[in-house]
Amino acid sequence: MKQIIREITPINNDDFFVLLNHPCAKFDFPTHYHYEYELNMVFNFHGKRIVGDSVENICSSDLVLIGPNTFHSWSGAPDFRTHCITIQFSPELFTNCFLHKNLFRPIKEMLDLSSKGISFPPEKNEKIVVLLLELTKKKGFDTVVDFLNLLYQLAISTNKQVLCSPNFTQDYYELKSRRIKIVYQYLQKNYGNKIAVADVAKLINMTESGFCHFFKKRTQKSFVDFLNDLRIGEAARMLLETTHTISEISYNCGFCNMSNFNRIFKKKKGCTPTQFRDENTHTVTIY
Structure with a gap:
């Protein structure tokens, strides 16, 4: 198996989440994985996306939620128009008692499923894309509220697709x-x-x-x-x-x-x- 790198993200125990906004993104990072969840939105991208055992060609925009320790990468020809927004957050962010509340059940089910990667076609999830773009402009406590709303809208979206095969396992990690x-x-x-x-x-x-x-x-x-x-x-x-x-x-x-x-x-x-x-x-x- 080709070596897969473990990424150390810039999050510590006191952080809620980290948002990386790259207007001219370069996808030169090899296939990797990390302990945190990752929501990745890519605009104007032409290349290949790998999530677990799923390999797909992307010819425009892409929005994917990836669970902890699921390996992933994007690779393609450099394009100054490519814009990437990434949100990473720790599994410890939500305690079991918090996620087991009725209102949060859709989010819990989505996060559980994200170990196999979940794709949200941007053209069918325009409201979510707008929420994500607005989040990049926010500061302070409002970002927490908007972040939770973003997760909820992702969770209840009817336009999503699990990427990995049913038999995909992460025993490698x-x-x-x-x-x-x-x-x-x-x-x-x-x-x-x-x-x-x-x-x-x-x-x-x-x-x-x-x-x-x-x-x-x-x-x-x-x-x-x-x-x-x-x-x-x-x-x-x-x-x-x-x-x-x-x-x-x-x-x-x-x-x-x-x-x-x-x-x-x-x-x-x-x-x-x-x-x-x-x-x-x-x-x-x-x-």
Whole structure:
């Protein structure tokens, strides 16, 4: 199987959702997955869309809801007219007691189904497209109300289609492993500190060499590479959400020196931390 990348999104536990608005989108990110739900709206796009085992050619606009850990990608020829709006939100956003209320049942059923990807043809869901565009202009508490309304309108839409086949499964993903979950939770809490492989291996009662082999097999990445992804993801969030200096962010994300941080950041993001902050400050909004 071709390697599928786990994306670390710029969301933390205090955020409601993140909205990424790219007027001149470039679809150069490989097939990937992440822990969060994703609603993706693409205008003026000509190319291929992959969601799980669904592969479709898109020749205009596209609106898709993708569940946690379902791999996906868009690829096509660059076009300056292509506009992409992405909303990402954590599964923890809605507690069980909240979603089990009668009024929220349609949303719960939709989110459960999104593990297989759901397509909403934009030409048949014009009201939803308008709501999404309006959300990009809102600030403050109103965004939460409008976001919930957007989800509800998606949930009750009669013009939607499940993308993946009934037999599609996500067993590939490392978060299905209890031991990997333990490691991931530990890394999320301690990424800013010095982390030794031997100490992490002890968490799941494995030798260091055995752990490295197990981790690489389950995640398709070395432990160090996975940890760097997590740290760079958090650094990217801090670059957009805070006014901390780059050196402060580097230190807070567990990097021992600036040159190492800059080198790894550029390798992962394709640009320096300064360039990333300058280019994305006005395209990414965290609520």
